[in-house]
Amino acid sequence: MSGAGARITSILCNVEILETVNVDLKRAKTNLLLSLDVPQFPESQWTKLLSGGTADFDQVLSGLYASADVERTTERVGGLEFSFVSTAPTKWVTTFGDWTTAFDSFAEALTFIFPHRGTELRQYATHVKSFFKARPASEHSGVIAYDSAVRTRVGQRRNILHMDFVEFQDLQVRFIFSPAQSASALPLRSESRQEGMWRKVNLVWSDSSSDDVPPTKESLAEASINMKPVPVPPANELSNRAALDTIANFPNLFSIVTPVDVDRFECLLNDHPNRPLVCSVCHSLCEGFGPGHLPPTVNIPTLTTTQKAIVPLQIPLISLSCANNIFSRAFDHSAGRFSLNSMIPKTERTVHLDGLQQLGEALISAREQHPGRPLVIWKSDVSHAYRVLPMHLLWQIKQTVVLDNQRHVDKDNDFGGGGSGRMWSVFFALVLWIATFIKFILDLFAYVDDSFSWDFADNLVWYEPYQAMYPAKQATLLRLWDDLGVPHERKKQEWGTSLTIIGFLVDTDQMSITMPDQNCLDLIAALRAFAVPKHRRPLVEFQWLAGWVNWALNVYTLLRPGLNTLYAKIRNKHHPLQALWVSKALCSELIWIADHLATSTGVYLLESRCWDPTVADVVLFTDACPSGLAFYSPAASLGFQCHTDDVCLPRGITQDGIFYLEALAVVSAIVHTLSAPPYPRRLVVWTDNTNTVDMFNSLHALPPYNPLLITVVDLLLGTDCQLRVLHSPALNVEGCTAMNLENPRVRQPPRAPWTKSRLEFEHAVAISASIDPSSALTYSSALQSYITFCRMHQLPIEPTADTLSFYVVFMSHHIKPASVNSYLSGIASQLKPFYPGVRNARSSNIVRCTLNGCLKLYSSPTQCKRLLHHSELLCIATRFTTSDVFDNVLWWSVLLTGFYGLLRLGELVMPDNPQIRDD
Known part of the structure; x- marks a missing residue:
């Protein structure tokens, strides 16, 4: 019987057995379990197999290693008694050995029900084991996930078998060749502190006249000036006798072919300042590209073959179907112990990519210089970009793929190579340099093989090969590509006032950057469909949604707090199919993102400009301490304060959570300012807590703090206000004093200055009272109180022994001397970088005696008896x-x-x- 006939027969037998079994499934299961030769298999999984489904390998493995029957749990509710067993597995399939054990048990059980499927399962086992052998152990979780997805698909469909490998190519790409990143690689940590929120936002542009302008990223063309030359094959490869003999014996299999006119390319680069780069690229176009650092050949096995076994490349290893039945090649260069990508260092994989930030700068500049002239956006794409570059003969022999027991040589740069992107980037950088500095196409950028820029709407020219009008810049670039031999197709050359660039819609009329409407609607629908509480979804779906939303955050940056719970869910999770609960908190955040996406208008280039704090419409100062929090508006001469007894801390915040209080003070100031119109266009909030600054600049915090960020983002989006939260190591004295006017319980109440004579008198009394050397110390920080004291009494900040002694006497009349003792430790710690001798002054005899005397005099006013006269x-x-x-x-x-x-x-x-x- 032919292969196709045997396949159809097997499918029909499966259907016939399932129809018979499911007439009375319960009785069929009972008869099966009473059979004398029934294999060991979990009872719950027998039901799945008899129903035509697949088994849960975690449950199978747990059942095989169970030392006794699962204990039953009994619960009584009123007059009812419930008895149940736990369905959670006790072991999980995480390694090749675990999978083999579980699969063998599964195959034995399945063939007990379907005896004719033995060959099918053996072929499938060989298929999956080949992936285990080809992938490193760190990627075996992807193979396990692929197997689970395949068995699930076969169990849900009656017209396919496990050996129909063509039906599972999409699953191979998803789980094996492009495994999802682990949750640990996600950006969970707060980024480094910056000068304001606008530095954290990608699509915010600086005014050319501003002094506080971050450096502009250079374009790909400009980057070519400092790029390193393309490396030549290392000496160990040039002396690889086995490879050289193979190339010499089979010259028809190895060749250097490129559509690029190398002579013309080199001629146009005569004036390029980076001559080593130009020479290396031109040489590689003639001799082939290849990585410059490879391990010694003695570690790589050599295979002797014959001409019959090697034929020129005809069929790709993997074919990914595209629109209109067009296929593109995709090769897995990471498979196997001696994979090609394992030979390429990470330093040779970096790629320079231009982005919307640079395009936005160019559009803003064009609009400012030509305010009344319409603009258009255009982009041009290179056809089969990577494969324009030929590979070196010694690298071509390594790009031999096996298909249908034959080896095929891939002669060109491949999309799956670890260094392929860098090779293309270096070549294309020189092409864009010619376009920019020889053909004078200004503001030209590129993202991989997509080139994009702007032009005037009335500056159109005729491009003969496509019989169409194009913007002059775009037509010039296409003519340059024609001159150099760079291939392109008409359908990928686009222009207009609204165009999708790198996945986002750029509109020159509105001067805006948004997600395309359909893409935005798809994301909103996906968010709402995912946000169903009390359901479980596999980890891979959580990661997929996180990646999609992260892409949207390139434009909608303020929505970053909406991923807080999702990231917390997937942290330290690695198994792609591990089921995770969708909590109410997660649903709330996802719906929050969806609601804002539905109403957001994107980024407007002319409005998203960075600005100096001195031009803010409203400036606020905030502070907090364990006993209270406050904020102050100098312009309005208004201050507000709240005692911590009135603050209800959320779950997860300790009672002395000063960080939360500092953040709450900032949020309170923002809420007060944006609670009623007129709303300020620019708002600056100063705080002395660096953690709070990082939290608002990164829009990332621990889950208990996330509601604070969501509250602020709601206000910013609702009022169109731009916020900057900045750090000040010492808030101005006026602001601190104003915040503490009314409440004597806060950290720094107002204190009247003393005369010099009183300072000296109290100083002498404190020293004379220093008798007991046994006093306890605690640690605290009060540098601000010391600076305030020095300014009030017109004393130098330098912490001399006399100044510290005077400070001790003064403060001991207002707060407990034990607290003053703690203040001194904090002052010494913070002033040490500026005054190295502060600790000597702190430990001087005069300061110690003054402090000890104050401890005797003022420690407990209700108990300490005054001296009798x-x-x-x-x-x-x-x-x-x-x-x-x-x-x-x-x-x-x-x-x-x-x-x-x-x-x-x-x-x-x-x-x-x-x-x-x-x-």
């Missing part, structure tokens, strides 16, 4: 000296001996400690 002792003596009451006489005696004073000062303790006695 001589007049008071005389008054007491007249009353108690002649008393007839024994207790009165005894008390008078104790008072005269100073018992209480000695006890209070630590001089009389029980048990006695000689170490704290004064000499």
Whole structure:
């Protein structure tokens, strides 16, 4: 029987058995389990196989390693009793060995029901094992996911078998050749601190007149000036005798072919300043491209073959179907222990890509210079871009692929190569240099093989090969490509006032960048379909949605907080098909993104400009401490404060969460400012907490803080306000004083300055009271209070022993001396980079004595007794000296001996400690 006939027969037998079994599925399962030779297999998975589905390999593996029957759990609810077993697996398939064990058990069980499917399963096992052998162990999770997806598809359809490998090519590309990135690679951490939110936003442009302008990224053409030359094959490859002999013996299999006119290309590059690059690219066009660093050939096995086994490339290893039945080649250069990509260092894989940031700058400049002249956008695409470049003969022999037991030589640069993008980027950079500096096509950019720029709407010229009008710049570029032999097709040469560039719609009339309407609607629909609580979805779907939304964030940057819970869900998850719950919090954030996408108008180039804080419409100062938070508006001379007793901290925030209070102070200031019109166009908020600055600049925070970001983003989008949250190491004294005017419980209440004579007097009293050397220390930071003290008393900031001693005396009259002690440690720590001798001043004898004296005098005002004056002792003596009451006489005696004073000062303790006695 032919292969096709055997396949049809097997499918018909499957259907016949399933029809028979499912007449009475329960009875069929009972008869199966009572069979004498039934193989060991989990009972729950037998039901799936008898229904025509597939098995859960995690459950199969768990059942094989179970040491006893699963314990049943019984629960009573009223008069009802529920008995159940746990369905969660105890082991998971994560390695090749786990998969083999589970598959063998699955195959034995399936052939017990369908005896005719043995050959099918053996062929399928060989197919999957070949992927395990070809991929490194770190990528085996993709093979496991591919197998699960294949078995699921076969179980859901009755017209395919496990050996119909053509039906699973899309799954191979999805799970094996393009495995999803692990969650650990996602950008979860807060990025480094910047000067404001606009530096975090990609599509924000600087004014040319501004002094605070970030450096402009150079275009691909400009980057060619500093690019390194294309490497030549290493010496170990040039002496590879086996490869050289094969090339010499089969010259018809290896050749250098390119459509590029190398002589014309080199002629137009005569004036290029980077001569080593030009010479290397021209040489490679003639001799072939290839990576410059390869491992020694002794580590790579050599295969002797015959001419019959090697034929020129005819059929690609993998064919990806495209529109109109056009196919493109895709080769997996990462397969196997000695894969081609494993030979290419990461340093040779970097690619320079131009983007919308540069195009936006060009459009803004054109609009400012020609305000009344209509503009258009155009883009041109190179056909089969990578394959324009021929590969070196010694690299072609490594690009031999096996198909139908025959080897085929791929002679050109391939899309799947690790260094392919860099080779194309270097070549195309020189093409664009010619276009820019020889043909004078200004503002020309490229993203891989797509070139794009702008032109005037009335500057159209006739392009003869396509019999159509094109913008002059675009026509000039096409003529240059014709001159150089760079291939292109008419359908990929587009222009208009609204055009999709790198996946986003650029409109020159509106001067805006948005997602195309259909793409936006598709994303909104996907978000709403995904946001169904109390459902479970595989990890790969979470990652797929995260990638899609991340792409949209290139334009809708403010919506980044909507991915907070999603990232938390997929963190440290690696198995693509691992089921994750869709929580209510996740649904809320996804719906939040969808709602804003439905109403957002995108990025408007003329409005999305970075600006200096000095031109802000409203400036606010915020601060917080463990006892309260406040914000202050200098322009309105208004300050607002709140005690932390009135703040309800969310779950996950500790009671002393100062970071949350600092962030809440910023949010409170923003909410107050944007709660009612007129809304400021530009808002600046200053804070002394760097974590808060990072949080608002990156729009990323831990889940308990995310509602704060969502609240702010809602206000910014609703009021069209531009926000910058900036860091100030020491807020201005006026602002800090104003924030603390009314509440004596906050950190820095207003304090009246002392005269110099009082400072000296209190200073002397504190030193004289320094008796006990045993005092506890705590740590805190109060640099701001020290700076305020110095400014109030017109003292230098330099922390000398005298200044610190005066500070101790002054502060001890307003706060507890123990807190002053902690303040000194923080002051010394923060001032050490500026005043290296601060710790010596801090530990000086005068400062220590002053502090210890204040501890005795002011530590506990409700308990500490003041000193008795001589007049008071005389008054007491007249009353108690002649008393007839024994207790009165005894008390008078104790008072005269100073018992209480000695006890209070630590001089009389029980048990006695000689170490704290004064000499």
